[in-house]
Amino acid sequence: MHLIKHSLRAIPHHIVITKARIRPGRHLTRCNVDWVRTEQNLTRVDRVFARLDREPERPAHLDMPQMSRHRVVLFGLTLAFYAAIVWAVVTTSWLVRLDWQLMFFRPYQQWPEVHALLDYYVVLGQRGPTAVMVAAWLGWRSWRQHTLRPMLTLGTSLLLLNVTVGAAKLGMGRLGPHYATEIGSNEMWRGGDIFPSGHTANAVVTWGILAYMASTPRARRWLSALSAVIALGVGLTTVYLGTHWLSDVLLGWAAGLLILLALPWFEPLINRAEAWIFALRDTWRSRRAGTMPVPAPVGAPTPVTQRAQPDEETPVRDPAAPPRVGAPRGPVHLAPGPHSARSERTPVTPVGSRRPPHPDRTARGASPAAR
Incomplete structure (x- = not known):
């Protein structure tokens, strides 16, 4: 263990030990150490300031002139x-x-x-x-x-x-x-x-x-x-x-x-x-090391939560109208209480026909003259 401590002290500070393997039953003559280098590619300015940061900026033994x-x-x-x-x-x-x-x-x-x-x-x-x-x-x-x-x-x-x-x-x-x-x-x-x-x-x-x-x-x-x-x-x-x-x-x-x-x-x-x-x-x-927020893409819909009023009816959109980009959609609210069977539910359909209006077509059941 004493030899391991001295071996670890000799490893530079930018070396990280990931795995050490020692064969049992033998004298500790060599320690197989797998290491990785964590040092990044530094610029010249970074190297200069890294050198300046290793010790205090002003050694204590320097005799500086004073205005005596x-x-x-x-x-x-x-x-x-x-x-x-x-x-x-x-x-x-x-x-x-x-x-x-x-x-x-x-x-x-x-x-x-x-x-x-x-x-x-x-x-x-x-x-x-x-x-x-x-x-x-x-x-x-x-x-x-x-x-x-x-x-x-x-x-x-x-x-x-x-x-x-x-x-x-x-x-x-x-x-x-x-x-x-x-x-x-x-x-x-x-x-x-x-x-x-x-x-x-x-x-x-x-x-x-x-x-x-x-x-x-x-x-x-x-x-x-x-x-x-x-x-x-x-x-x-x-x-x-x-x-x-x-x-x-x-x-x-x-x-x-x-x-x-x-x-x-x-x-x-x-x-x-x-x-x-x-x-x-x-x-x-710090600015170089910090993560900048990723900007949202242009034209993406913004989610907006809207609360439906109890007496407010949901407007019916015309199917022939072009789709609206970025329009918010309200959340679905479920009625409280036990759910009824599918056959007992009242179908909710919009008033009128679902077909788009065509001027060259007539309604079903009209007279032949109208057709």
Whole structure:
């Protein structure tokens, strides 16, 4: 029996035992089990949600970032740095003069041997390729941890990035170094979209989200250092290639860091979105599994029960009239008391002849002249 229990535990949950045969008088070495598979043909979406339903949606050992006082202080300092960079560029301060000096220095001409390598390295800041790579990793994390939170967090961060950075670019309209029109000017409000640097802000957010979603504090520290190195390299590469001013890169770093620091404020919204998606999934499954009522065929008669009144006579229908489709028929009521013999019953016949009226025929017993 002990061996039977271990054998039954090894059978998957989607196997149903229908018959077990054990030969008497022998040692239990093999149990002949006839089983059937009860698993249905599931779609890809059903398989994904079935995987997510095997364990709790959020494991208890995950260390989620909280909006602590230390984080609030960092958010305030980063916001002040963001405002200081914007003010320095708007007022055409020493930062704008440094931008022009680096532009005239032309780093891509000073070190041309690394130009080809940095052309590929700057791809780590482009939104499309980095979003695909990070989404693949976080999708695997969602599959392993049985939760949609990593993917929802990535979507929230990218949405905040597009809204905030895009609005700042269009609002300030600064031109890049290759399109500058006046030496020494800040090139603001001239129809450009270069301030802040989108590559830099995207590198901070997309690679920093890996550190934000880390399971342990140690992994978070290592991933934070790695994402900082990648974001720093992407920003300086754009300055080397001459596509951004140095002030654009500084503002891009601040813009991306603000999004990462503000993500804990959006955790309740992410949790509600995840719960709503699972509730929608359950509703969709229940609708698919439920049986819909079969509609009645068109034109079928509807049974209607009518009670005959004691003084009401049953109308006699003309046999020549066409049959009425869907007309209700009243129930037959038997007279109370003992039944009489067939010879004693009074025949119930309609008044008049049962034959249909014919104009070319005469009644029986008429005179020959009438015929």
